[in-house]
Amino acid sequence: PQVRANSDMTQHTPWNIGMNYRLGDWGDAKISYQRGDTLTLGFNFYTNFNHMKASWLDTPKPKVQAAPTSNDWQQASIELLHNAGYQQNTIAVSNTKVIVTGEQVKYRDKDEALERAAAVLTHYASDDITEFHIIEQNNGVALTETIINREDYISAANYNQLGLTPQSTFDKYQEPTPTFSSIVAQSIKHWDYGLSPSLQQSLGGPEAFYLFSLGLSAHSNYWLTPKLELGGAIYINIIDNYDKFNYGIDSPQSPHVRNEATPRVRTMFRSYVQDPVRLSQLQLTWFEQPTESIYTQVYGGYLESMFAGVGSEILYRPMNSNWALGLDMNYLSQREADSWFGIYSDNYFYYNGVNPDSQTCINNPTSCRAYVLNQGTTGHLTTYYTPDWSFLSNTLFKVSAGKFLGGDIGARIDFSKQFKSGVIAGVYTVFTDLTADEYGEGSYNKGFYVSIPFDIMTVKPSTNRAILNWEPITRDGGQMLRKKHQLYDRTDARSPWVQRPNTSQ
Template sequence: MCCSFFKLSTLSLAVMHAMPAVANDLDFTPFTPTQSDFGGVGLMQMPTGRVAPEGEFSLGVTMNDDYHHYHSSLQLMPWLEATIRYTQVPDRKYNNNPNFAPEDRAYTDKGIDVKLRLLEESYWIPETSIGLRDLGGTGLFDGEYIAASKHIGPFDFTAGIGWGYIGNRANLKGDTSLGDDCGRDTSYKGKGGSFDYGRWFTGCMSVFGGVEYQTPWEPLILKLEYDGNNYQSDTLVVKDVKEMPQDSPFNLGAVYKFGNWGDIRASYERGNTWTVGFTLKTNFNTLAQNWVDTPTPAYNGAQGKSVEDIDWDRVATDLETIAGYGDTKVYADDESITVVGSQSKYRNRDFAHEKAAMILTNTGSKASTYHLVEQQAKQTTIQTDIDAAAYRKVANQEYVGASVTETTTRVNPESARGMLQADTSKPWSVSVNPSLQQSIGGSEDFYLFNVGVTAGASYWLTDNIEFGGGVYVNLYDNYDKFKYDVPPDGTDLKRVRTLVRQYISDNTVRVSNLQLTAFDKFGDSFYVQAYGGYLETMFAGVGGEVLYRPLNSNWAFGLDMNYVAQRDPNSEFGIFTEEVHFDPITGRYYRVQTGTPTGHFTTYYRPEWSWFDDLLIKASVGQYLAEDKGVTLDVSKQFDSGVIAGAYMAKTNLSAEEFGEGSFNKGFYISIPFDIFTVKPSASRAVIGWTPLSRDGGQMLGRKYSLYSMTDGRYPNSEFTNR
């Protein structure tokens, strides 16, 4: 009986394992949103109510016979997605004037999309978003939408309402057979690139929707979409370039994912058109550093040593190699130890404080307080005081969760106490850095760039006066294609930036900077600098800056004033003295800047709201290099990895016609910490910028030093203290 029962039980267990389990949500592969044809989370042509995880950054390409989309999306906030897109139209010329664009140059549309998540998904409520497509472009694909998405098992259902390009089917409102886009103004203001909010949520209106199916095979997602557009108002049809028939309103697609870093896409759209694409992606919040770092020394328990019994030169060396404090001066007596130096190793200052505190504690000094004074360009910015007795408890791990942060206090820098015991500072420095300048989507070529190397050197005449400079060596560029001239629209500004070809392509080696700079500080919160010389590649002159930045404050105010003249690209040290010049390449006259005041009053603000975290907003008001006056708004977001992504726009008193193509100055940039890609910690950064067009309006002077950047450690939530 016993044995029979055992056999029966074994058989029952085997049958149970062979039977499929009852389906539930946990059995399905987790659903991950993917990019649409236009960039940004979506189906194919249509968006969804979904957004990506905060910090996700993607680069993608989507192509068919009609359009080539190059797009980049960034999930700036949990509720805000931003997309930049360039679209080439192979069957349409950029411009019919061969002096403005080569004959084989395809028309290029530049667009900016935003999506705002209104509601997060819950048991009953779908994830709901509102969005605007091509809000800053020329209106080629402009449209607006409200979309909602609900996840059920392996399916993700979407339903939405679209206006403009997204709603041209007009199955909800309007009649496209009338040929007037349902009353929507489809022209664009000025020279393109402006925000034409007057037509948002107007014109044809259509319902759209679809479903995404996460197959049991994890890499594969299938999509079915009901298109809200009928393609009869597309530029190729309106311009009589070609027909874009739609044999079916349903689009079919498939996405194959390569883990978390990318995917490839294929779709059959309009019942007659194949579309293919790929996306590469990463997440700026979750990028991790794997360092091979110098370990923190073990606590040796030494105590009671007098100043004379300590090897301070060894201490200074350890502070540099282990804790990252370079150009160090160490002052000490039996009451305190003061370390004055620059921190070039750790973006997260807690690491530096921990290592420095352990090094100083292991000296066995009688000091009760350690003062760590940070410098930037030899100017003191922030002081961190460490309670020696409290830190010894941390070093000895006398309680659970012991941390150096419990022993530190941030204060304004004070004069060093005690005698100078060691000095590793030097009056000179040298550097070599790669350099990349680029412009995307211009009339001459889709991508213009130059790559080179900048070698710099400086010498400190005193602790407050520096003489330094840099030489740029151009390794490769294609700016010989940049033949900007007075364009067909008649723009005639002074050529303050559009002479870039002469400065770069015509000069392999050029002095990019050569100046004398003096720094000073008044009280606890005022920082100043004055400078003169060759301030940047294109301009020379004199100027100064003052910054008011209280300790631990999330706001600051700055003012820079300069008088500059344009450097002659045909002379290493010459300055333009005549305003009007003749260009033998284009055969036309142009104007340059022979001397003008320029400067801005800038407000810096870091919101401390939970839904706007790690944001920096800069607003600058003043006069620009082309003598136009206006405001520049610069907004940047810092992610958990330390990557900073930002965008800026300058709106001046120039009309769109006076400014030229693009209507106003704008651009984007990403600042990437070096140590994300290296095995050693580093506080250095690389900045990659994208400029849609090189134009002369809204252009600021490039200055060697920014007092706000130099004093970034004065804000407690900056990258220098919590990254």
């Protein structure tokens, strides 16, 4: 018989037959009979991510005032939060400047946020103030500064000059300048919490075509300082079908694991979803900017559902540039599947009810034990590039080269396209030094994902996103650590990719 990756690939007929039926503009259905032993049924659905306009019930934009109406800076800080969307904001006054620092959490359209912030400030800034400085930050680190000339902005907002728009008065993408001015108001929240749905899924595996785990993630973060975060999350399982996934640590009859080329860094996932409530993440993270265009994070704790350890990341990202370069390094131990806080103390875990000294285990040890990652390292050098070529407009290439969780060496290539609505669709593939037999069924790691902005599905503007990821035939090769924070995403304001405005017509 023809065998590949320990699977019998013998065909029973030399022909295949199939039929495709168009259901209309929105989809089609297909059925086929393949290899003389396989019946398949499929559906395709079509949509246009470029044509997904948002309809909001938003707070009205403040009227622009030629002269101040109040000197209550604390009220201005509150309005900057609720109307303009600048969270964790501070207001400082320096000679003829008002300096606002905050994190934008409401509008993907930066011009909308800036215009609202400037309108708010016209109500409170005294007549001697000539400039508004808006510094956008994330995790306590300043990213970009916009300078707005007050007189020009008021003139444009009141249509006093033909052809002049409020946006044309924004001098954007300036390197933030340190300010030592006294803070006159602030809206700082040290603790936040929330509850969000969580879906993990896999397509096309031999155990079942679709495997999933649906639950809720209760998460909380506490900021010890503006740059030091303590965060955690508890996962509450609602429903899953991972009982069909026969890679379980309590199942020595697994037909797939017949070598120990890599530790079981992902294929033991079934064992991690058996408890209905579990600690998925608990870590301390410190963010810093050592110098211009360089950003860092250092983190430690229970980094994800399957791994604990410490790590760091450094990112070089020039202002308003179409490229960036990052490096991350991590020292890890695999978490015990049946414990909230335990980690494996040995490289091998014997299945429940198995006698390691039995003749069966001596003759065939892989049938009795799981190879886990007691201690290990992983890290990658990653290049980010958004091409300027017209035929590749609104795309992002990410190439990560280094050592993966299982110890295999190689590269992951990720390509994504952003549509006018802000929806991002991407695909990735991973090539490592594992052979097809060592990797197992599927031969190499690959997948695709869709990132959907919340604000095209809700009636309120938001910078949050729903991310749907599909990885067919999950195996242990080519797997990366699922970090809580990615510096490229956290520094998006320097050259927006994730937070681009909706330009659908």
